[in-house]
Amino acid sequence: MKKVLISTALLAGVLTQAGAFRVSLQGVKQLAMAHTSAHAGDASVAFFNPAGMSFIPAKLSVAAGGFGAITNVTYQNPTTMQSFDTDNPIGTPFYAAVAYKVMDNVSVGFSFTTPYGSTIQWPEDWEGREIVQKLALKAMYFQPMVSVKLAPWASVGASYIYATGSVDWDKGLTLYNGTLNIKDEKAKGHGFGLGFYFQPDDKWDVSIAYRSPVNMKAENGVASFNVTPALYPLIGIDAAGQDNFKATLPLVEEYTIGATFKVTPKWKLSADMNYVGWEKYDRLTLDFENAPIGNQADPTVLTNIKDFHNTRNFRVGTEYMFTTKIAGRLGWYYDESPYEDGNFIPETPSFDAHAITGGIGLKFGSLGVDLAAAKTFPKSRVFNNQNINFAGQAKANSFYFGLGVNYNIN
Numbered sequence: 001m002k003k004v005l006i007s008t009a010l011l012a013g014v015l016t017q018a019g020a021f022r023v024s025l026q027g028v029k030q031l032a033m034a035h036t037s038a039h040a041g042d043a044s045v046a047f048f049n050p051a052g053m054s055f056i057p058a059k060l061s062v063a064a065g066g067f068g069a070i071t072n073v074t075y076q077n078p079t080t081m082q083s084f085d086t087d088n089p090i091g092t093p094f095y096a097a098v099a100y101k102v103m104d105n106v107s108v109g110f111s112f113t114t115p116y117g118s119t120i121q122w123p124e125d126w127e128g129r130e131i132v133q134k135l136a137l138k139a140m141y142f143q144p145m146v147s148v149k150l151a152p153w154a155s156v157g158a159s160y161i162y163a164t165g166s167v168d169w170d171k172g173l174t175l176y177n178g179t180l181n182i183k184d185e186k187a188k189g190h191g192f193g194l195g196f197y198f199q200p201d202d203k204w205d206v207s208i209a210y211r212s213p214v215n216m217k218a219e220n221g222v223a224s225f226n227v228t229p230a231l232y233p234l235i236g237i238d239a240a241g242q243d244n245f246k247a248t249l250p251l252v253e254e255y256t257i258g259a260t261f262k263v264t265p266k267w268k269l270s271a272d273m274n275y276v277g278w279e280k281y282d283r284l285t286l287d288f289e290n291a292p293i294g295n296q297a298d299p300t301v302l303t304n305i306k307d308f309h310n311t312r313n314f315r316v317g318t319e320y321m322f323t324t325k326i327a328g329r330l331g332w333y334y335d336e337s338p339y340e341d342g343n344f345i346p347e348t349p350s351f352d353a354h355a356i357t358g359g360i361g362l363k364f365g366s367l368g369v370d371l372a373a374a375k376t377f378p379k380s381r382v383f384n385n386q387n388i389n390f391a392g393q394a395k396a397n398s399f400y401f402g403l404g405v406n407y408n409i410n
Contacts, residue, residue: 023114023117026093027404028371031372033329035272037258038206039052040054043061046111049208052147053099058409060408064094064404067091070091070400072398074395106146113140113141115139119136120134121133131388132347135169153199155196157193161212165187165188166184169347184218189216190215209256211256273315280308315332317330334354344385373402375399380395380396381393
């Protein structure tokens with residue numbers, strides 16, 4: 001089977017986190033407080049750290065929510081000064097979780113999230129059309145989990161991750177005066193999560209968590225060539241203009257340390273440090289059955305160097321209880337891009353970015369309702385990626401909002 005190397009476009013999202021395609025939207029309360037994780041008030045903690053389920057103040061807790069992610073990227077040619085804007089649809093990540101205490105020191109739960117996924121849509125005739133025109137990704141995590149209290153103040157938790165996903169990527173083929181669509185709707189993979197959660201006194205929550213990489217295996221990929229049928233024999237595709245491929249698409253590992261401190265009974269402060277293992281992204285490999293769409297040196301090999309590096313992200317949030325039923329929340333965070341200017345790629349447009357967040361929480365007995373919003377301030381980039389012969393200036397903006405509910409039953 002012939003091998004074709006291709007870029008991380010196959011997993012790209014855009015801007016939901018500065019570090020390429022990770023969608024850091026798994027809790028509305030957490031977003032309002034800058035994505036900080038040391039919050040064990042309801043089942044939404046399950047994704048961030050399964051050990052936190054042991055400290056949810058309820059026998060049964062259910063949480064769910066959804067987001068809107070509005071993003072835009074602008075590219076400008078440094079010579080002609082012509083610019084192109086993306087026309088991305090609103091991203092809609094969502095989550096749901098449940099946690100149940102089967103006994104005083106053992107809790108079980110389940111988390112469903114969409115931690116990777118977005119769509120980037122460039123104009124069909126833009127200057128980077130041979131790299132990407134449109135790319136849509138969906139990845140979903142299904143996580144059963146368990147948490148055990150080791151002591152009244154400490155717990156350990158673990159989760160199993162079953163991931164499913166799809167990719168739909170369009171790019172231009174100028175050489176053949178056509179386009180190429182690469183699609184797989186049944187990619188899947190496995191991973192795990194581990195965590196420790198501590199409440200040493202009534203003022204502190206401390207969370208330490210690890211989420212493993214997940215290798216998404218695409219076994220049924222289809223590459224569709226929109227070119228004149230006279231070229232089918234040359235490209236080596238079937239009468240329908242298609243070829244099959246297989247690939248392994250890795251999703252990155254994460255380490256998170258977070259803490260929440262109650263300054264007063266009404267006021268708390270939270271902080272997180274997040275370390276993300278982007279370094280493994282140097283290239284991806286697709287195994288095609290026939291199609292030679294590579295470079296001149298080896299027409300069956302298309303290599304796109306990434307040179308990603310690991311990143312550290314910092315987050316600070318606060319919550320103040322105006323009454324027993326109304327909470328106000330604010331936050332700030334900084335996300336680091338996983339590549340330098342010289343490696344900028346339009347299929348995963350990534351920027352160093354600061355962000356401000358905010359929201360409110362409302363309590364109606366056992367029911368909680370959370371609202372959140374965030375505005376990012378990405379740093380523009382001037383780049384010359386010689387690996388793909390693509391240079392220019394890129395800037396971006398993004399805005400997120402969310403609505404979540406939770407229900408705790410004692």
